[in-house]
Amino acid sequence: MNIQTQIPCPDCGTPIPVDGAMLLTGTRFSCPNPQCHCAIALNSNDRQVVANAFEQFSYLRERAQHMASGH
Amino acid sequence: MADTPSSSHLAKQFSGVPLKALMGAPLKAASDANGMLARSQTQFLLSTCFDVDENKPGYMIPRMISFTLSRQVLASDGSHKTTESMDFVVPLMAIIPINSLAIETLKVSFEMDVKSTTEYSQESSQSHKDASDDDISRPYRGHQYSTEVHGSLRTSGKGKTSSAVRYVIELTAGQLPLPKGITTILDVFSKNLTPIPSKTEDSQ
Ligand SMILES: [Zn+2]
Numbered sequence: 697m698n699i700q701t702q703i704p705c706p707d708c709g710t711p712i713p714v715d716g717a718m719l720l721t722g723t724r725f726s727c728p729n730p731q732c733h734c735a736i737a738l739n740s741n742d743r744q745v746v747a748n749a750f751e752q753f754s755y756l757r758e759r760a761q762h763m764a765s766g767h
Numbered sequence: 768m769a770d771t772p773s774s775s776h777l778a779k780q781f782s783g784v785p786l787k788a789l790m791g792a793p794l795k796a797a798s799d800a801n802g803m804l805a806r807s808q809t810q811f812l813l814s815t816c817f818d819v820d821e822n823k824p825g826y827m828i829p830r831m832i833s834f835t836l837s838r839q840v841l842a843s844d845g846s847h848k849t850t851e852s853m854d855f856v857v858p859l860m861a862i863i864p865i866n867s868l869a870i871e872t873l874k875v876s877f878e879m880d881v882k883s884t885t886e887y888s889q890e891s892s893q894s895h896k897d898a899s900d901d902d903i904s905r906p907y908r909g910h911q912y913s914t915e916v917h918g919s920l921r922t923s924g925k926g927k928t929s930s931a932v933r934y935v936i937e938l939t940a941g942q943l944p945l946p947k948g949i950t951t952i953l954d955v956f957s958k959n960l961t962p963i964p965s966k967t968e969d970s971q
Contacts, residue, residue, distance in 0.1 A: 703861065719862075733838055742832040753863050756804070
């Protein structure tokens with residue numbers, strides 16, 4: 697599962713790049729705006745919900761890639 | 768002495784070739800595949816990213832997930848840093864790259880040679896280009912496609928010569944756009960991310 701996504705910084709609105717696998721481990725992601733010293737992390741009680749969503753999404757994406765390769 | 772091959776002569780050489788079917792079939796297959804993906808995308812969104820609203824039958828509400836925002840703050844005298852923490856919620860679908868669920872590019876190319884022998888004594892060359900844009904995925908409105916047909920005809924010499932026409936057709940298809948309702952929800956939430964102070968103090 698390799699999901700790259702982004703979440704707008706709640707403080708300045710700059711998109712914060714987020715790695716799906718690291719998000720699920722509780723990693724903090726810093727806002728790339730140098731003037732903004734914010735970091736975000738997924739709360740532990742929602743990790744399972746996100747993990748399930750990522751898993752289903754990965755399955756769909758694999759199907760799409762399978763179709764694109766003409767099989 | 769025969770006429771120099773003309774565009775109409777060129778066109779006649781292609782009569783009977785099922786160009787429409789040859790060009791349309793791969794696009795139709797891609798469009799059908801994207802239609803299936805669009806349906807899967809909708810099912811995924813409804814089953815994973817929404818909950819049934821128990822107060823309003825038939826309504827669904829976005830499933831929210833909670834994040835902690837932490838920020839380093841300097842004390843007023845600049846002596847030490849503290850970390851302030853706040854919680855905020857975002858819709859689950861906001862962190863899923865849904866629009867990557869589409870066949871982004873499809874490249875179909877085939878070459879076609881038509882050869883004929885004619886007799887003439889002139890030197891000429893001509894090229895032909897046709898372009899068209901259409902949406903062939905009407906049931907889903909998922910894909911736009913563009914087609915370019917290039918052809919070239921080169922003849923030279925005198926007396927008995929041969930002419931050859933080679934057509935190269937390339938098809939490209941664009942990315943599946945997100946449904947308007949989804950982009951509206953995402954837009955509203957991204958503009959209203961208001962953090963609230965965390966229940967458990969995490970400042971040190
Ligand atoms: Zn920021």
